[in-house]
Amino acid sequence: MTSIESQRPEPPSGPSRTRRRWLLSGAGVLAAAAGAGLAWWRLQPHAVAPGALDGPGDLWSRVFEQPDGASLAMQSFRGKPLLLNFWATWCPPCVEELPLLDRFYRENASKGFQVAGIAIDQAAAVRSFLTRMPLGFPVALAGSEGIELVKSLGNLAGGLPFSVVLGGDGRLLHRKMGKVSEAELAQWALLR
């Protein structure tokens, strides 16, 4: 009878070993992404909901909680242009663009251009993320309210990341769905 001792395995030869095959037995991979037409629709900013940027309950009247417990009133950004970025810790392109946004913030803060992030995520996740990647610009937390806000700004599918540029007068100057590039940011810096 074979004892378990005699079957002692070789020690694992390294992290690359047999990992990572998929272990599920399945009927093959189906199409992961939606069709091209739907993708196009998703990536188009649609009309901004009436009253989203002016009137009672608009973006400017909102007050969000920050990861450290402080509150962040959108009203405090009035008067100067603002780049408002919606993100989540588990959205890879969001995480990729944050250093770019942070650099943009550092370079343009003295020129009166403001940046703020709204994390549509769990507070604990955002807190631990920010200890690993500290950001110079203020970050606020928003759950379902954030998703509703994103949709009211014309991002009807609710995809992240999502950036909007708002003028000092509170008007919408630009919207971007998906990851921003350095060239786009350079153009936005000229918007007022």
Place this chain on the structure above:
Amino acid sequence: MELAGKGTLGELGGAGNAEYPSMDDTAHEIAQTAARLVVEEGLEYGPAKRRALKVLGLPVRTALPDNDRVDDAVREYIALFCADTQPGELAALRRLALVWMERLDPFRPHLGGAVWQGTATRWSDIYIQLFCDDPKSAEIALINHQVDYDVRAVNGFNGETVDALSLHVRCPELGESVGVHLLVYDHDDLRGALKPDRRGRKPRGDLSAVRALLAEA
């Protein structure tokens, strides 16, 4: 009476002629080999048992030990060979599972498989069952966060085919990529899904149950 009889037979078989191993010896050997495949290669019980037949050079139609038996062998194997590393690896995978369960909170996430049962090692994947009102909602959440995933159809615990959304996730604690599989069930499937098995263990646990497991350790 019956149990005593079985025990005697088993003992006789175990001590019997090595040239003619009894069914029980064979099942024991399959269970041990399967356990090694489960622990060292992260295989699920079913595939591990079938692979064990190949490894041992046994005919395909050999009677297989039941999952409880493999489970015992897995726990024995871990206690013997991985007692120093496994608890840490299990905790790391449970923490990673918790992160994803929190992200997917609206879809009633439940942790299943080896990471829930406590037999996971660094080679194990994470299986999270979602009980959604709208079967497409979880997938839409992944798309909206631009998370890469594969979809495939797998057999669910309810006997029906369910979608599995599979992600590669980096586990910083283990320093490697872990497969996280999200199995999309209907909200209705949750009824009865927490009923303990024959050994009184719950087959899956929700967010608070996983948090409790981590707090225990």
